[in-house]
Amino acid sequence: MKEKKMSTLVAPKDFSPVADAEAIKKACQGWGTDERAIISVLGHRNIFQRRLIRLAYEEIYHEDLIGQLQSELSGHFERALCHWILDPADRDAVFANSALKRATPDHRVVIELACLKSPEELLGIRRAYKFRYRRSLEEDVAAHTTGDVRKILVALASAYRYDGNDIDKEMAKSEAGILRDEIHGNAFNHEELTRILSTRSKAQLNSTFNHYRDIHGTSITKGLSGDPANEYLEGLLRTAIRCIKDPRKYLAKVLRTAVNAVTTDKDALARVIVTCAEKDLAEIKELFLKRSSTSLEEAVANSTSGDFKEFLLTLLGSEDN
């Protein structure tokens, strides 16, 4: 029951992969495509069901469902729907690759994958990345970055942290001190911060962050801002810390920023909704509402349109969809 509340996806228990594959095929045939029909099927199927539909589609029509949809649809709707059909690790590999290949790379996506996922999930993404692109994730991260940004991104993307709950309190205290010295000494390269952020377990890091606030009376993210020469790097470090401290709060903030931008950041919006719809989007929605005047559904409805809007609202569990 708890699982249901966290997820926003509305999916039937009973379904027929063959009937769904046929319904999608029908929606693609003839003059024009019936996007609503496609959404009404795929927008209401969980990961396991989507996997079976894709297999059934391949079996019946001898073509890949994703390839078919890519040729029928376009724009943000097509991309979000195809991401939705992919297995999570493969989808994240695609997110990372597109973020790196953009004219203005979105390094935040790499940090999200590295810091929001569990160590085993991150490993799965790295495996999927190698399989899909015949290069390693960290290889592409390193090749597309330089200097201190490279150092922090490669270190985070290569991490395979201990994920138990053991905490060394003395170490947390001493490393809180090291971080404070480094941040306030304006050590621009943040070498120790990079080491600590990229190798310590998340439980240990949260203890260190708490000590930092207790000892210094201010959060580490506040300490990490205001250096104009280092603004971009500091922003990335803050992102990493926020992802580790409170993943859902961080994701709610990504959604707020996405819908409040002058031009809606549709990539970020779709990324979070597609990724979290069958995980913990219900909780993220609540956190979103706490800091906004509108609900996430209203915000999405106001800042998007057409099939893309319908699809996101469907994943959000909106009653009409």
Next chain:
Amino acid sequence: MKEKKMSTLVAPKDFSPVADAEAIKKACQGWGTDERAIISVLGHRNIFQRRLIRLAYEEIYHEDLIGQLQSELSGHFERALCHWILDPADRDAVFANSALKRATPDHRVVIELACLKSPEELLGIRRAYKFRYRRSLEEDVAAHTTGDVRKILVALASAYRYDGNDIDKEMAKSEAGILRDEIHGNAFNHEELTRILSTRSKAQLNSTFNHYRDIHGTSITKGLSGDPANEYLEGLLRTAIRCIKDPRKYLAKVLRTAVNAVTTDKDALARVIVTCAEKDLAEIKELFLKRSSTSLEEAVANSTSGDFKEFLLTLLGSEDN
């Protein structure tokens, strides 16, 4: 048949885990321990057989075989024998941890694990390390090192390279140039070299090293030497390159250096023999002989003694053992 020639281990096809466990127990009982009896059993069992003996021992005597042997035996013999019983990934995790914890850490061991093993094997070692030490491998590497040494070691230990055979020849050429510029420009931190060495696939790196030699008329390892201020770092980089270029040649060199040292490097000797005995030690032995006046067996016999000597010679497939 090919497999047999590569390995030096002599193990019977038929064996009884229970009889072996009982023989070991008997050798441990009474006044003094019968080390030869233990060697004659465990020195002639492959990984699968050792695993079953350990399970049988636990089942019959309700104690761990390794704990028992640690309390009965001592010194290099005890350590080598216990390493031999461990599963390879777990054993490598132990090698890494002991190398880091030494008064004078042996960073070469970390480089060997990172560069000699396949990406999946390295991952297995990282997993075993976390399980055993409740910290990540790269976490301990980073905590025990500083500066440029830390950068290269952490990057290599965190790598999860692409391991296909695809080679981008243009990239190999251009990166050979980048490396040459960096090495000859005396860029002390070797940032690009670290990036390339730690992220590119081994096939790609070997192509880059070949281009380096073709273009510049000298090998990259030759280029990486002679800077007195950077001697240690350059040594580590050369080690990494040698491991990637030719693992067996590198291991033969480790053995030569170990037996030729003023005080035999027994740790290195046992590490290579225990690790390779049932893999490719036969080939390493041949490479050893090519550059030495004595065979590896003779060299081991001359530079070690007692049960340690007997055990290593047994693993080397020496006829008398």
